[in-house]
Amino acid sequence: MQDPGDCSKGLHDEWLRIWADTTSDHSVYALTPDGHVRSWNPGGVKIYGYRGDEIVGRHCSVFFTAQDRARHLHDDALLAARGDGRHESEGWRVRKDGSVFWASVVTTALFHANGDFIGFAEIVRDVSDKRRTHDAVIESERRFRLLVEGVTDYSIFMLSPDGYVTNWNHGARRIKGYAAEEIIGSHFSRFYTPEDAAAGLPQRGLETAAREGHFESEGRRVRKDGTIFWAHVIIDAIRDETGTLIGFAKITRDVTEKREADELLKQTQAALFQAQKMEAIGKLTGGVAHDFNNVLQVLRGNLELLQNRHRHDGWSMERLASAIDAVDRGGKLASQLLAFGRRQALRPVVVNLAAMVRGMDDLLRRALGETIEVETVVAGGLWNTCVDTHQLENVLLNLAINARDAMPGGGRLTLELANAMLDDRYVRSLSDVPAGQYVMLGITDTGTGMPPDVMERAFDPFFTTKPEGEGTGLGLSTAYGFVKQSGGHIRIYSEVGHGTTVRIYLPRSTGDALEPVVRRISAVMGGRETVLVVEDDLKVQATVIDMLTELGYTVLKADNAEQALAVLGSGVQVDLLFTDVVMPGALRSPEMARRAVQLLPQMKVLFTSGYTQNAIVHGGRLDDGVELLSKPYSREDLARKVRHVLGTEGEPLPASDPSATPPALRVLVVEDDRTSRESVCELLVMLGHQAAGAANATEAEALLASQTFDVLMTDVNLPGLSGIELARQATVQYPHLFVLFASGDNVALPEPAGFRWRALRKPYASAELAAILRGSR
Structure with a gap:
């Protein structure tokens, strides 16, 4: 009778055989004690590619790669299984076609019931997908580690839950200055300033990150060498799958330059x-x-x-x-x-400001009073600068008076002169100030000082802190405009209760300084020259004509540039062109003056204006060779400037004697150009004669028939009947007429002409015209 245990064991073995023969997901096969294949299943065919008749009897080393066979890994696996009864491993295995896959292998030693060793059973599973996933994770972790380690612009490190550093990247070393071995294990609060650490900022950051998962802020941090930098900090809480806090990830970025750039941008935008x-x-x-x-x-x-x-x-x-x-x-x-408004007509010259400031010492002491002590400090080797000294003196005087008003109880005013270098860092926020060498003029008082809001508006026009009626609020704004127009820079430093310093920086000049000019006061003189006044404002024109006439000058007038050129083209001799700079019309005054000088090369030009625009002022400076009399001017200003421009001494006017004045002549002016005709008539009136004008021979004949004239003054070239024919016909009817031909060409008449005549070549001087008319009597 069969033992029931044997039946149970036989049934178990049959089940195993059936499982092995039917499974295709696992390669299940037996090996002899020396490692040769004894059995093969469908899984082996699928995984390895061998049929049973192709692989049974072959040694299991055929499944290993050449490198692993050389290392005898197959023998090691069998020995381990023989010794321990079971051995698990993973590794590369080779298919029939030579391709490899990652295999999970379980090798079990087989023993007979009597204890005899009979071989091995191996179960092989293709886990290549698992291997690829694993490799991907490993590679991802490797790359992430390289990324973190390779980042140098960010400090990236981990903290334990209580704030101790657990790892450290290269960026952390670059930004904070510590090597990993110096800092790992230290508490991260050492990166904070002592004040912030004492205030509990590090702990509050960790608590916020632990509570909310994230903390972000900016603040001051300390490097290993003790220097301070501005940091942008992020702290993230790290938790495991169960939600337990296992530490913090901390990222720090040095934003010092960004913060400075932002501040510079704000300053630049404000400027x-x-x-x-x-x-x-x-x-x-x-x-x-x-x-x-x-x-x-x-x-x-x-x-x-x-x-x-x-x-x-x-x-x-x-x-x-x-x-x-x-x-x-x-x-x-x-x-x-x-x-x-930076629209003054400046006359800058190269000067050394030391002489100018010392020369103002007495003036400042008188203006400031005995309660103000004035001290002047001049650095050695002071550079020259190019500036309008007259305007700078006014600015310095105004600033000194402002300082006096800030020291009602007395104090000290210090004037300082020194060389200065404004570097790129200083001028970064000053778009209109180039870096370079400057001469610094400082004015410092010991007065009440200014609060920040007053300093911000100090240069605004009409802004003043003085009581109504005690100041216009234009003192500092005038200084600002002058310095800017001079290519310089001005800055105020002040603190309430500690006084104010105004520093003016003027560009250095390498030219030779001029000696100061000693001003002499001379008597007001007039003259007998002819002046052409060009002014579009008729009230201003009438006023200046009266002023020049009182000074003894012969004055012609024009309302605009075109009329002025017509007057000059008529042949009238003009000694001085006195013209406003800003006038309506297409032709601008400077161009008119240029053309006028081409017509009369010996004529002088004097400009006048209340506002020069950019007509004769460029770069804030009056153009070379240009003379300007700014409005409003006095009679004395006008007299002195006219004599200065004409370049000759004036003559006192002789006392007038009405009985000695010759009688006026009645002159008929025949000229087809209206402006020239009117200007000649005006000149004749200025010479004390009566004048009437005609545009052609027809108009002249009508006037001769209706009025009595002593002189016929005619151009030769007239439309229709020429001036010579007009003269012949007129003198036949009016034999007493004296004929004066005014022409740009020589006038030649056959002798005898049959009438009294003279020729006056254009351009002619008023004195020449006056002399001929005197001779006509």
Whole structure:
């Protein structure tokens, strides 16, 4: 009878055989004690590619790669299974076609019931997908580690839950200065300033990250060498699958340069806004100043003419003087507006400011009073600068008076002169200040100082902290405009209760400094030259004509540039062209003056204006060779400037004797150009004669028939009947007529002509015309 245990064991073995023969996901096969294949299943065919008749009897080393066979890994696996009863491994295995796959192998030693060793059973599973996933994870971790280690712009490191450093990347070393072995194990609070650490900032960051998962901030941090930098910090909480906090990831970026750049951008934007505001106000003030100065010129000119007429009336003279003083105050206000708007006509020269400042010492002491101590400090080797010294003196005086007002109880005013270098870092936020060498003029007082909001508006025009009526608010704005127009830079440093310093930086000049000019006061002189006044404002024109006439000059007039050229082209000799800079019309005054000098090379040119725009001022400087008399000007200013430009000494006018004045001549002027005709008629009137004009022979004959004339003054080339034929016909009817031919060509008549005549070649001087007319009598 069969043992039931044997039946159970036989059934178990049969099940195993059936499983092995039917499974295809696992290669299940038996090996002899020396490693040869004894059995093969369908899984082996699928995984390895061998049929049973191809592999049974072959050694199991055929499944290993050449490298593993050389290392005898197959023998090692069998020995391990024989010794331990079972051996598990993973590794590369080779298919029949030579391809490899990653295999999970379980090798079990087989023993007979009597204990005899009979071989091995191996179960092989293709786990290549698992291997690829594993490799991908490993590669990803490797790359991530390389990435973190390779980042140098960011400090990336891990913290334990209580804030101790557990790892460290190269970026952390570069930014903070510590090597990994120096910092791992230290608490991260050592990166904070002592003040922030004492205030609990490190712990609050960890607590926030632990509570909310994320913490982000910016603040000051400390490097290994003790230097401070501005850091952007992120702390993220790291938790495991169960949600337990296992540490923190901390990323720190040095944003010092970014913060400085942001601050610089803000400063630049503020400076740009300020520059745009100043430019807009400057344009407005320039236009207003021009019209305002024209009004003031009319007022001043007429007031001075009235003074000359009523000089023996004390009551009138007193009131006229008050009115002129008001005009002067208005002129100063307009001048300050132009200075702020950077539209002054500057005459810069190369100077050494030490001599100028020392020369103002007495003036400053008188202006500031005995309670203010004045100290001047001049550095050795002071550079030269190129500046309008007259305007700089005004600026310095205004700043000194401002300083005096800030020291009502007395104090000390220090004037400092030194060489200065404004480097790229200093001028980064100053778009209109180039880096380079400058001469610094500092004005420091020990007064009340300014709060920040006052300093911010200190250069704004009409802004003042003084009581109403005690200041215009144009002192500092005038200084600002002048310095900017001079290519310099001005800055205020002030603290409430500790005084104020104003520093002016003017560009260095390598030219030779000029010696200071000693001003001499000379008597007001007139002259007998001919002046052509070109002015579009008829009230201003009339006023200046009266002023020049009183000074003894022969004056012609023109309303615009085109009329002026027509007058000059008529042949009239003009000694001085006195023209406004800003006038309507296509032809600008500077171009008109250039053409005028081509017509009369010996003629001088004097410009006048209340606002020069860019016509004769470029780069803030008056063009070379240009003479300018700024409006409003006095009779004395006009007289001295005219004599200066003409370059000759004036002559006192002879006393007038009405009985010695010859009778006026009646002159008929025949000229087809209207402007030339009118200017000649005006010149004749200025010479004391009566004049009438005609455009052609027909108009002349009509006037001769209706009026009595002593002189016929005619151009030779007239439309229709020529001037010579007109003269012949006119002298037949009016034998007493004296004929004066005015022409640009030589005039030749056959002898005898049959009438009295003379020729005057254009251009001619007023004295030549006067002499011929005297001879005509």
